[in-house]
Amino acid sequence: MKRIDLEFDLVVIGGGTGGPMAAVKAKEQNPQLKVLLIDKAHVKRSGAISMGMDGLNNAVIPGHATPEQYVKEITIANDGIVDQEAVMAYAANSFDMIQELDRWGVKFEKDETGDYAVRKVHHLGSYVLPMPEGHHMKKILYRQLKRARVEITNRVVVTRLLTGASGEVVGVMGFDCRTADFYVIRCKAAVICTGAAGRIGLPASGYLMGTYENPTNCGDGHAMAFHAGADLANLECFQINPLIKDYNGPACAYVTGPFGGFTANSKGERFIECDYWSGQMMMEFYNELEGGNGPVFLKLDHLAEETIGEIEHILHTNERPSRGRFHEKRGNDYRKQMIEMHISEIGFCSGHSASGIWTNARGETSVPGLYAAGDCASVPHNYMLGAFVYGRLCGQSAAAYCADTAKGRVDDGAIAAEQARIRAPLERSDGLTPFQIEYKTRRLVNDYLQPPKITRKYEIGLRRFDEVREDAEAMVATNPHELMRAMEAHSILDCAEMAARASLFRTESRWGLYHYNVDHPDRDDANWFCHTLLSKDAEGRMQMRKKDVEPYLVAIDEEERNAYQRLRVARSAEAA
Amino acid sequence: MSIATTLTQVPVVVDEGKCIAEKGCTVCVDVCPLDVLAIDMLTKKAFMKFDECWYCLPCETDCPTGAVHVSIPYLLR
Structure with missing residues (x-):
């Protein structure tokens, strides 16, 4: 070394x-x-x-949206907790x-007049700009x-x-x-x-x-x-992301939305008004998955051949091009059936x-x-x-x-300490592998931290993370590649603990599924209309504190404030 | 030692007839975000050394001779 x-x-x-x-x-x-x-x-x-x-999801382009409108949209989508x-x-x-x-x-998509071809996906404004040739992004940055x-x-x-x-x-x-x-x-x-x-x-x-x-x-x-x-x-x-089940990559309802595609339940019905991601949208998704109308699907099979061809071109050459390969092996065809979706790990x-x-x-x-x-x-x-x-x-x-x-x-001293920390797994000839430490940490995260959040489960989770942290001191790496995984396992453990500590601190529910706290199921603006900050205390432990939401630059009126709370498609009562 | 090796079928397969690693090519090894490909010192060909694939495809896309094929890992397929 x-x-x-x-x-x-x-x-x-x-x-x-x-x-x-x-x-x-x-x-x-x-x-x-x-x-x-x-x-x-x-x-x-x-x-x-x-x-x-495959596209820009938040383009603020004159003639299509204003910065003020965008700030408003993000403030509302984020339940008010933003630094505007x-x-x-x-x-x-x-x-x-x-x-x-x-x-x-x-290369951005433009219309016949040369203007950017902005689409509407968000609940209120238009900000989505497709990039059908967006696969060249990294080359451009490298140049x-x-x-x-x-x-x-x-x-x-x-x-x-x-x-x-x-x-x-x-x-x-x-x-x-x-x-x-x-x-x-x-x-x-x-x-x-x-x-x-x-x-x-x-x-x-x-x-x-x-x-x-x-x-x-x-x-x-x-x-x-x-x-x-x-x-x-x-x-x-x-x-938490909606995704293609098992492939675990984006289904891209954003991309397909403007073409007429949508997220549907097992009956093929639309159940959310807007596919733009927010905690509330994810909550509706979760409810549909678990509530007897699941699974949830990406529905494109009602679209015309040329539309599906265009969607395939965008989705199967950009961002996650192996989507097409996955569908092929599964026998999935956007033309013939809906594609099963799910939600991701946290x-x-x-x-x-x-x-x-x-x-x-x-x-x-x-x-x-x-x-x-x-x-x-x-x-x-x-x-x-x-x-x-x-x-x-x-x-x-x-x-x-x-x-x-x-x-x-x-x-x-700090340099020597870090060098020793990094070197330790390489110097052991026996112990736990980075794979084992990482797998166990992440399995515990699923067991105890995945929303709905339950205080008792979070407390158990924290105890188990402490045990894994002790075990991680016995990690062994037989080569530099495994050493990378070992050091990453430490970061993953830190993040898992941060996720748990921050969640336990905010004793209310907010952001839909993202922070749905079963023991405190309601939004509590009186006590929790604030940011939370996690930092290191004098002993190196994690500490939490509140931070006031900065004064708004763009006012939000009462009617708009709840726009993202009304995402579920309203169904009128059927006549008996 | 109390460490075992568990065998898995890897998702990235290299066609050794097409691979030109022996001529000094390391493109697939260079571009892999997870650094899971390597050149076999004996055969002088690229191979998947660690089963840690994001099925993201730079190795296949950037290979100058079309020698690399990525399948979706079996657990997801």
């Missing part, structure tokens, strides 16, 4: 979506800045959009980012990284941040997943873009990597932010939901010099375009911060 020491001004952790954008924008702002983009996979094909993306300034920072920069991506060569002369290090797993005397970022540490070389990288600032924590729960198939999210996104960023002393926001607002993902490393409208976390963008940060319902917009904001904020900051002193 060789030690490799590097020095940069800014280190961007995660080269998927927001990360490349942050690195490019920091370099554009200050070409003299030494910027490193670091990824545990290869930046060419890493992250959630490894195979591209942060959502507005996204919305106000959304169109500019679309135009920049357009100039970079991203920009080369143009901006960003340095790239692949296959290095970042495990911890180094902090200085005032708690500020002074470096990052990690190891190479092929050689186990230990990396110490001194820097002035870091941007975390590590994506969702998508490997907390166990998919119904039992296959560990058969997750909705790219399984590289296992909560490393959430864990390193916590250990560096950062606040994490609203972690009890889980992410995760943290602000891309679709609202939890993550707390950030403000400039992408700053509560740790000086630390920024976060994309699915791992706390700005709600951000999707791919939000990761780009916040990647840019973080890159610019971090570049400005670096200009005014000197390099801090690194703590050799």
